[in-house]
Amino acid sequence: MSEEKKVKFRVVGMHCATCVSTVSKALSAAGASQASVDLATGNAEAYGKIRPSAIYLAVRKAGYDVDTKEVIISVNIEPDEGRRLENALSEDPDVFYYSYNPASRIARVKVNSLSDPDGLVDRLRKSGFDVKLMEGINRSPAEAEFRSLVLSLVTAIAFVPFVLFFQYSGRPVLAFLLSMPIQFYSGLRYYRGAFMALKNRTTNMDVLVSLSAGTAWAYSVYGVFTGGTVFFDAASLLITFVLLGKVIEAYLRGKISAFKAPRWTARLEDGAVVDSWSLVPGQAIVVKAGEVVPADGVVIDGSGEVDESILTGESRPVRKAASDPVVAGSTLISGFIKVHVTRAGEDTYFSQIAREVSEMTVSPYGMQRLADRAASYFTPAVILIALVAFAYWARLGVGIAILFAISVLAAACPCALGLATPIAVLVKVKRLAIKGIVVRKGDALEKVKDVKTIIFDKTGTLTTGELVARPVFLGDAGLLKHVKAVESMSPHPVARAIVNAMPSDKTPQVSEFYELPGEGVYGISEGHVVIVGTRDLAAKNCKSLPEGDVIALVDGVPVASFIIQDKVREGARELIEWFKKDYEVIIATGDPSQFSDEVGRELGVKVIKGLDPHEKAKLVRETEKCMFVGDGVNDALAIKEAFVGVSLSSGAELTKQAGDIVINVPDALRTVINESKTLEGRIKENIAWAFGYNAVFLALAGGVLYPSFILMPQYAALAMSMNSVVVSLWSFIRG
Amino acid sequence: MKVDPVCGMEVDERSEHRAIYKGRIYFFCSRECKEEFERDPEAYLKGGPKGMPHK
Numbered sequence: 001m002s003e004e005k006k007v008k009f010r011v012v013g014m015h016c017a018t019c020v021s022t023v024s025k026a027l028s029a030a031g032a033s034q035a036s037v038d039l040a041t042g043n044a045e046a047y048g049k050i051r052p053s054a055i056y057l058a059v060r061k062a063g064y065d066v067d068t069k070e071v072i073i074s075v076n077i078e079p080d081e082g083r084r085l086e087n088a089l090s091e092d093p094d095v096f097y098y099s100y101n102p103a104s105r106i107a108r109v110k111v112n113s114l115s116d117p118d119g120l121v122d123r124l125r126k127s128g129f130d131v132k133l134m135e136g137i138n139r140s141p142a143e144a145e146f147r148s149l150v151l152s153l154v155t156a157i158a159f160v161p162f163v164l165f166f167q168y169s170g171r172p173v174l175a176f177l178l179s180m181p182i183q184f185y186s187g188l189r190y191y192r193g194a195f196m197a198l199k200n201r202t203t204n205m206d207v208l209v210s211l212s213a214g215t216a217w218a219y220s221v222y223g224v225f226t227g228g229t230v231f232f233d234a235a236s237l238l239i240t241f242v243l244l245g246k247v248i249e250a251y252l253r254g255k256i257s258a259f260k261a262p263r264w265t266a267r268l269e270d271g272a273v274v275d276s277w278s279l280v281p282g283q284a285i286v287v288k289a290g291e292v293v294p295a296d297g298v299v300i301d302g303s304g305e306v307d308e309s310i311l312t313g314e315s316r317p318v319r320k321a322a323s324d325p326v327v328a329g330s331t332l333i334s335g336f337i338k339v340h341v342t343r344a345g346e347d348t349y350f351s352q353i354a355r356e357v358s359e360m361t362v363s364p365y366g367m368q369r370l371a372d373r374a375a376s377y378f379t380p381a382v383i384l385i386a387l388v389a390f391a392y393w394a395r396l397g398v399g400i401a402i403l404f405a406i407s408v409l410a411a412a413c414p415c416a417l418g419l420a421t422p423i424a425v426l427v428k429v430k431r432l433a434i435k436g437i438v439v440r441k442g443d444a445l446e447k448v449k450d451v452k453t454i455i456f457d458k459t460g461t462l463t464t465g466e467l468v469a470r471p472v473f474l475g476d477a478g479l480l481k482h483v484k485a486v487e488s489m490s491p492h493p494v495a496r497a498i499v500n501a502m503p504s505d506k507t508p509q510v511s512e513f514y515e516l517p518g519e520g521v522y523g524i525s526e527g528h529v530v531i532v533g534t535r536d537l538a539a540k541n542c543k544s545l546p547e548g549d550v551i552a553l554v555d556g557v558p559v560a561s562f563i564i565q566d567k568v569r570e571g572a573r574e575l576i577e578w579f580k581k582d583y584e585v586i587i588a589t590g591d592p593s594q595f596s597d598e599v600g601r602e603l604g605v606k607v608i609k610g611l612d613p614h615e616k617a618k619l620v621r622e623t624e625k626c627m628f629v630g631d632g633v634n635d636a637l638a639i640k641e642a643f644v645g646v647s648l649s650s651g652a653e654l655t656k657q658a659g660d661i662v663i664n665v666p667d668a669l670r671t672v673i674n675e676s677k678t679l680e681g682r683i684k685e686n687i688a689w690a691f692g693y694n695a696v697f698l699a700l701a702g703g704v705l706y707p708s709f710i711l712m713p714q715y716a717a718l719a720m721s722m723n724s725v726v727v728s729l730w731s732f733i734r735g
Numbered sequence: 736m737k738v739d740p741v742c743g744m745e746v747d748e749r750s751e752h753r754a755i756y757k758g759r760i761y762f763f764c765s766r767e768c769k770e771e772f773e774r775d776p777e778a779y780l781k782g783g784p785k786g787m788p789h790k
Contacts, residue, residue: 303751303766321766335751514760516753522760529758540756540776556758 007052007093009112010042010067011059012281012342022062030058042067052112056096065281065343068096068110071117075105076130076196088127094120106134130196149189149247156186156240163236172230176221179232183217187239203379205413211383212409213238216713219402229399231406237714238410241721264328266294269338276328279344287332287339289491296343299324304335305492305517317493319518334492335517374417374691382412382698389702403713407701411716412694416723420686421446427682428675437661437668444644444660446683448676451644453623454579457616457630458589458599458607461648461666462576463566465631467493469501470563474546479528479554481505486523486530487552489513494550495521498532498562520550528554549593565595568602575666576603586623588616588638617641629669646672686727693723737761741768743784756780 027035033048166174193206220230276294305317390405485507520533538551548561600607617637628642639645647659752763
């Protein structure tokens with residue numbers, strides 16, 4: 001833990017004295033014993049037991065940003081060391097934020113802009129990590145690794161026929177020479193991997209491969225000079241077969257793709273149009289009605305209604321005026337705002353979430369955790385068996401005994417054990433993909449069968465998200481055409497819903513029309529004063545009001561009232577009925593209106609309404625084994641927090657990525673649940689296969705059938721790589 | 736041009752600060768004026784403009 005110390009950093013986006021006190025307060029609240037912030041330079045200091053990551057979070061939460069440099073580090077570690085790396089990063093004095101992608105072995109680190117990134121690299125190296133600082137990534141490291149693997153494999157395949165030919169035609173020296181590129185070019189990665197593993201006091205597959213191929217090769221070299229037996233064929237084929245398996249594995253890993261927030265056009269004060277990613281904090285931009293807000297910021301002038309459905313999931317616009325915050329990705333529906341940019345490009349809230357969710361991970365779950373634990377004992381056990389085999393067969397001569405030992409090392413591989421779950425999941429994922437269901441996290445599909453509670457978002461998930469006005473007409477029906485005429489002047493979603501709910505009379509000309517953002521409209525139609533708006537607005541213009549969310553007045557008399565609501569999706573009721581049989585079902589919504597209760601009554605489930613994104617996430621966190629189904633970015637947090645997070649692909653692009661599982665229609669959830677239930681059986685079968693196969697070939701390689709059958713090392717290696725293929729094939733056949 | 740009933744300034748009809756009271760629309764120079772008006776519309780409509788509101 002960090003001691004009492006000082007962290008110096010720079011705050012971005014402050015423009016007034018209030019900003020300074022906001023940031024200072026945020027720092028104190030986050031645990032700084034003392035904080036000083038300078039408005040002019042943005043320089044800040046925080047004292048006390050506070051980690052840089054806490055500072056970063058506090059400042060960003062307050063609506064500002066910390067000036068950081070992004071450093072991309074490629075780390076050469078085994079998958080199980082990811083946790084140790086994350087610990088090292090979170091303890092580092094210069095690291096404000098990091099995200100680590102175990103699939104690509106890339107860490108994106110935001111370091112203090114006042115520090116030198118080399119310092120971080122040095123500290124990581126001292127902690128025993130093989131790290132490389134990357135200068136911008138043109139080609140993804142995963143792609144680079146794949147190319148290097150393919151090159152190694154191609155080289156091995158090119159030399160293998162010659163090695164075999166020369167050895168079998170009795171020219172061991174030529175076989176020796178031509179086996180060198182295979183051993184020391186193609187096989188280098190295994191020797192290096194084994195070295196790293198041993199240095200970290202662990203063992204892995206690289207150790208087995210290096211030991212078997214290395215021993216076979218070294219003994220053969222000894223044979224060349226002493227006229228003894230050589231098996232360059234075994235040593236070479238062994239590496240070739242293992243590489244083949246690796247290439248397939250790397251190919252699958254390369255399928256993982258990243259996700260980035262889109263680029264928007266931004267308009268500067270002087271009218272110049274620039275890319276949203278080129279904006280910097282402190283710049284002022286203008287946003288007109290109909291445009292997307294291209295950066296996070298604070299409104300400094302003007303006002304308007306903003307559709308924050310991308311953030312809140314609710315399509316009802318929110319009124320924004322001076323000093324209100326706006327976020328990138330929301331749309332200005334009416335009005336005109338000038339925005340002081342506080343975060344742009346990849347620092348926006350939108351980008352941040354996008355990046356977080358793009359760091360896909362597949363965590364071992366259930367059976368796989370067991371198999372992984374078994375695999376960690378596997379390598380030492382196999383080495384032990386190899387030694388026993390060697391000792392046992394030593395009476396037949398060192399050459400034979402070594403052959404047995406090498407066969408044992410080559411025959412066993414923890415790979416198939418590691419593959420058992422992913423391959424079964426992959427098969428299911430493919431089957432689901434054909435039906436338009438995307439699984440982003442493999443383990444989520446396994447978890448589905450354990451779900452106890454399903455929490456649904458309302459707007460856009462159980463309802464269509466399109467507003468509908470339910471009208472009650474009062475008084476003189478002849479006046480309704482004036483209401484329709486005035487409302488059709490407004491592009492507002494509520495106004496459109498109202499126009500659609502009105503009788504299809506021909507509308508008269510409107511002579512005067514004004515919008516009052518957030519309140520309603522005022523217009524004059526054939527001399528009649530028409531006011532349509534909220535209850536508050538209506539109350540200022542009429543004494544006795546009818547029920548309803550929106551009231552229409554003509555010449556001060558109510559002629560219609562409207563209840564604004566969503567439409568419950570088709571099939572939602574049947575779906576909920578189906579779920580209620582096996583699960584507890586809850587609706588959680590940000591919408592505080594009566595309509596939420598109505599939906600709950602209609603579907604017969606409990607409703608928790610008026611929740612903001614954080615409250616939703618809290619509810620999800622506190623509900624054991626819960627599946628959250630939602631759309632909209634406001635659900636991204638809840639989706640992430642859930643035991644299983646499901647999003648609807650009709651929702652915002654970002655949230656689509658936030659879901660562990662992305663479905664196209666709510667009904668697809670049934671398919672997901674059914675497939676998850678059969679998945680567990682497949683995984684168990686695969687693990688049984690992998691174990692059984694390993695056991696049989698270990699026994700054969702160890703010589704249980706000697707002298708009637710000997711498993712030569714190269715065929716042991718072939719059998720080993722076939723184990724994975726068999727497991728895969730078995731999965732595909734079973735489906 | 737319209738007159739802001741709170742401060743008495745001339746206001747463009749394009750001003751986004753608007754209020755509707757008893758079937759009539761009023762325009763304001765600023766949010767402050769609009770808020771002041773809505774606090775007690777009768778006072779301004781009967782008593783006339785009282786100048787910029789002070790906070």
